[in-house]
Amino acid sequence: MAANPPLIIVGGGLAGCLAALCLAQRRPDIPLLLLESGTSFGGNHTWSFFDSDVPPAARDLIAALNPVRWPRHRVRFPGRERELAMAYNSVDSSALNALVKAQLPEGSWRLNAAVHALEPDAVVLLGGERIAALGVIDARGPDGPMPGLELGWQKFVGIEFAAAAPEPDCPMVMDATVPQIDGYRFVYVLPFTAERVLVEDTYYSDDPALDVAVVADRVRELARERGLIGPELRQETGVLPILIGGDPAQFWPDNDPIARLGLRGGFFHATTGYSFNLALRLAVSLAERNEAFDGKALAAWTRGQFVRHWQDMRFFRVLNRMLFGAAEADQRYRIFEHFYRLAPGLIARFYAGTPKGTDRMRILSGRPPVPIGAAIKALLRR
Template identity: 50%
Template sequence: MTSDLDCDLAIIGGGLSGGLIALAFAALRPDVRLLLVEQGDRPGGNHIWSFFDGDVTAADRWLIEPLLVHRWPQGHAVRFPGHARHLDTPYNSATSVPLAVTLERQLGDRLLTGTPVEALAPDCVTLADGRMIRARAVIDARGAGDLSALRCGWQKFVGHALRCAAPHGVDRPVIMDATVAQMDGYRFVYLLPWDDRTIFVEDTYYSDTPDLDVPAMDARIAAYADAKGWRAEVVHREQGVLPVVHGGDFDRYWPPDDPVARAGVRAGLFQPMTGYSLPDAVRFALWLADQPLDGLPAATRAYAAAHWRRGGYYRLLGKMLFGAARPDQRWRIFARFYRLRPALIQRFYAGRSSLTDRLRILCGRPPVPIRDAMRTLWNPPA
C-alpha cells in the first residue's frame, strides 16, 4: 500500500543546503519524486548568504541566481588600522525570502513545512506526528551535527539592516572594517549597502566562545551607526554562530556506521576557516543530482571525507589564528592576508588555494609571535 508521503528522495531540512538540493533535482531530474521536509513555518530560515564571484563557477551560477537580491559589480573593500583596500572582485548576496518563494513555487505540495522529524533511517523518515515517509533515499540536511567532535573557534555575529534618514555614503560592501575596538577575539564590522539609504551593518567576532551577548552587540551597532552620522531605524535583524574548525575527528563527527546520507554543515561541507557554506552547498547539490539514489549514504560520506582531507590546510590556519595569536592581535593576521594578490584571496574564500597560494600565505614575517607560530606548525590539526 502506497502513501502520499512515499517518494524517491526525502530531503530533511529546508535550509540552504537542503533547499539547493531540492532545486537541483527539480531542474535536472524532474522524474525523481522528492519531498523536502522543514520543521519551520517556511524554508530558508532568516539568513543572508553572500559570496564573491569566484566562489561559484559560471556553469553553476544558474542554481543560485534566483536567490540573489543584491550584486555589487564594482567590487568590495576592507579596512584595517593604517591600511584600507578596494578589491575589484564582484560581490553578491542571497537571502532566505527568495529561497522560500522559489521552493514554494517549484515544489508545491512536495514541500512539507511545520513538520518536525522524530527519526531517520536510510529508507524511512518518522515524523513527530507519527506519520512515516518511505523513500528510496533519505538525506539529512538539518544543520550542524555533533560539534563536540571538532575543535572549533567561532565566527559569531549580530546584524541590523538600517533604513537611514539620509544617504549613508557607502558605495560597495565593506567585508571587514577592523578599525573598531578589538574585543572578544578579532572584531570587525561588515557592511552591505542595499541602496543609498539602506545598509546592513553586522558586528562580527572571531571568538574563542560561541556565546552571543545580543544586547551588547545591538548597542555596538547603534554606536557605530551614530559615529557615522546615520540616523536610522532597524528594519531587519539577523544573528548567528558559525564554527571555525581547526581540528577534530571526522569519524566522530560522521561515524562510519551512520547509515543515513548527509548534506551541508551536517556533512562538514563548509570552508573550515570562515565557516561559510554557500559555495560548497552549490557544488554538492549539483554533484548529488548526478548520482544514483541507491548507495547515497556511502557516496555522500566519501564526498565529505574528501572535503575534510582537502580542508587540512585551512584547519592549520585556524589553529594558528586561535592558538598562536593573542585575541586582541588576531586582526593583524587578516590585515597581512589582505595585502596579498586579489586572485589568491579569491581562491582562498572559495576553498581552492593552490600550493603556491598556501606557501605565500605562510611566507614572510608572521603577524603572530614566532615561537607560538612554530609550536602551532609543528602540531598540525587532525
C-alpha cells in the same frame, strides 16, 4: 500500483533547498520530498558570497535568486585599507523560500513538517506519520556542539537599518579598525540599497557565548558613528563554527547509515564558517551523479564528500591554529591584515576553499604577523 517513494530531504535551509532545486531541475525523474519544520524555507538569513564562489553550472540557479551584487568591496585594518575588484553578492532567505515554492513540483515540499526520526529509507514526523523513502538526506543544520571537532567561533549580530548608505555601491566586508575585544573583531556593512543597510559586529572568539543585547547595542553605536540613522528593519545573529582540529570519524562515523548535507555534514569553510559555496557545489554534484539514489548509496557518497572536504580543509585548520593559538586575542587582526596584501585571484581561491599549492606558499610567506615560535608550533601540530 503504488507510486515510487520519494528521495526525502529533511531540512529546508540553505543546503536542503539548493539540493532540492538542483535535483528538480536536472533529475525530474527522481520524485522528491523536502520537509521543513519551520513556516518558510531558509529561515531568517542573508547569505553572502563572491562571484568566484559560484560554479559555472550553478550560475542560472543563483541568477534566479536575484542577488544584490556589488562589483567590488572594501576591507580596512589599522595598517592597511584596500578596495578589491572582486564582486560580492548577497541573497535573502525570502528569495530562496519563493524559488523553492515556484520551482519544486506540487506535492514535493512541506512546511511545518518536523521530522522526529530518520532511517535510510523512511522518516517519522513528530506527529507520528511515517513516510517511506527511496533515500533520506539529513540537512537539518547544526546540532549543537559538533562531536569530535575542536572549534573556535565566528559570532555576530547584524541589524538592518532603513538609512541612507554612505557608499551604496561598495560593501565593507571587514573593518577591523574598531576596538579589538573578545578576539578578532570587525564591522561588516552591506548597503542592500541606497536606503537599506545591514551593519554587523563580528568576533572570532574562543567562546561561543553571544550576549545578543550587548552586541546589538554596539551595532547601533557603530551605525550612529557611520551616520546611519533610521528605523531598524530586521536583526540576525549567528555563531558559526571555525574548525581548528579534531577527529572526523567521531564527527561522522563511517558506519552512519544516513546521508548528510550542509552544516549537519560538516560542509563549511574551516576559516570563515560560511557554507554557501559548498552547499552549491554539492547540490550540483549530487544532481549530476549517475549512481543510485537509495539511502545506502547516498550515505556512502555524502560521507565520501565529507572525507575529501576534511582533507581539503587541512591547510585552513593550520591557519586557524595560528589565528586562535599563536596570536594574542587583541592581535589576531594582524593575520587578516597580512593576508590582505595578496592578489585578488588568490583571495578569491582562498574564500572558495580551493587554493593552489603556490597560493598556500604565498599565504605563509613573509614575516609572520604573530610570534615566530608560536607560528611554527601551530604549523607543526597535526
